[in-house]
Amino acid sequence: MNRLEAIKIVIENLSGDELLVHANGAISRESFFCKNRKENFYLLGSMGLASSVGFGLALNQPNKKIVILDGDGNVLMGFGNLALIGAFKPKNLIHLVFDNQVYGTTGNQPTISKYIPFSEVAKLLGYRTSHYIDKEDSLKKIFKEILKEPGPHFLHIKVSPEVTQICPRIPYSAKEIKERFISSLK
Amino acid sequence: MKAHDFLELLKKQGFNFFTGVPCSYFKPLCEILNKENDLFHIPAVREDIAVGLSVGAYLSGKMPVIYMQNSGLGYSLEAFASLHLIYYIPTLVLVSYRGPEDKGWEEHLIMGKHTEDLFRSFELKYSIFKGNITEEELKEIKDYLIGTQLPYFLLVTKGALE
Ligand SMILES: Cc1ncc(C[n+]2csc(CCOP(=O)(O)OP(=O)(O)O)c2C)c(N)n1
Ligand SMILES: [Mg+2]
Numbered sequence: 001m002n003r004l005e006a007i008k009i010v011i012e013n014l015s016g017d018e019l020l021v022h023a024n025g026a027i028s029r030e031s032f033f034c035k036n037r038k039e040n041f042y043l044l045g046s047m048g049l050a051s052s053v054g055f056g057l058a059l060n061q062p063n064k065k066i067v068i069l070d071g072d073g074n075v076l077m078g079f080g081n082l083a084l085i086g087a088f089k090p091k092n093l094i095h096l097v098f099d100n101q102v103y104g105t106t107g108n109q110p111t112i113s114k115y116i117p118f119s120e121v122a123k124l125l126g127y128r129t130s131h132y133i134d135k136e137d138s139l140k141k142i143f144k145e146i147l148k149e150p151g152p153h154f155l156h157i158k159v160s161p162e163v164t165q166i167c168p169r170i171p172y173s174a175k176e177i178k179e180r181f182i183s184s185l186k
Numbered sequence: 187m188k189a190h191d192f193l194e195l196l197k198k199q200g201f202n203f204f205t206g207v208p209c210s211y212f213k214p215l216c217e218i219l220n221k222e223n224d225l226f227h228i229p230a231v232r233e234d235i236a237v238g239l240s241v242g243a244y245l246s247g248k249m250p251v252i253y254m255q256n257s258g259l260g261y262s263l264e265a266f267a268s269l270h271l272i273y274y275i276p277t278l279v280l281v282s283y284r285g286p287e288d289k290g291w292e293e294h295l296i297m298g299k300h301t302e303d304l305f306r307s308f309e310l311k312y313s314i315f316k317g318n319i320t321e322e323e324l325k326e327i328k329d330y331l332i333g334t335q336l337p338y339f340l341l342v343t344k345g346a347l348e
Binding site for chain 2: 021044045054055056057058060061078080081173174175178185
């Protein structure tokens, strides 16, 4: 499974009005390519901070599920976020890391992710559940399960770095992304 | 001014989400933030993470305040540039002004010397807070935040909050 295939499984198995927060780069574009949802917040830049924005949302939207779509490079850059989320344990937060072992968006330069047992780290830091996933059927099954359970949940999703489909840039300005997103909360 | 009175003024203007990383200048403020439970306060682990948190808080209807040392401003500028300044996220940012006046701390010299230059080059609206602010002045800041949907920075000098 590559990143786009994994993202597609996640999007297809949402139960309804979950709020999605996307790391910058290909993750945002591929999710947008799969489905254009108002409830999606795309970070155009601010690498490392998708989980900060998602955590801020989770704290203040206790009745919604927040799903963070993160990358290995992003998580490594904003590693302190794992500690913060683990410490505060927002029940409504689901943290997905699409780990292709590279900075895919900038041309597949290797990250150090192959040395990092993300799901063990997340568990130790206080996420309520944490899984390592490398198959499509287990991604589907586990994602559907954790959507129903109190979190915070962490899924370390191992994907291949191959890209078979180049997804176009998101056609909205940052301000438009924000306004659509806020209007979906009303 | 008393940190307590300052916080009361902030609350009165509707600020209701606090996050940041401490500076000794904020000791009195943090003491209150860390014990008052009617305030939403998340101590962050890095200043840029606090910047990200404030975005999530704002999107869900809160009025955020971030506090940080100017050293943390260095860590945060890219986060402000790629979040608040393009998505238009109004946030009050308290930045302690370590540096040129505050002698004997070599680690603060360079950042202190350039803090105001950084605000100017990033076109960030700021003023210096020396320990006095009236309700009207704070309301003006609030109106600026709402009107422009941009952040506003208060550069907090030594002893301003006690
Ligand atoms: C602070 C910062 N540094 C570097 C970049 C350039 N950059 C954009 S996306 C990206 C890679 C992100 O890697 P990862 O999170 O693993 O996502 P992937 O593209 O592999 O899916 C990089 C390095 C940036 N946007 N911001
Ligand atoms: Mg990657």
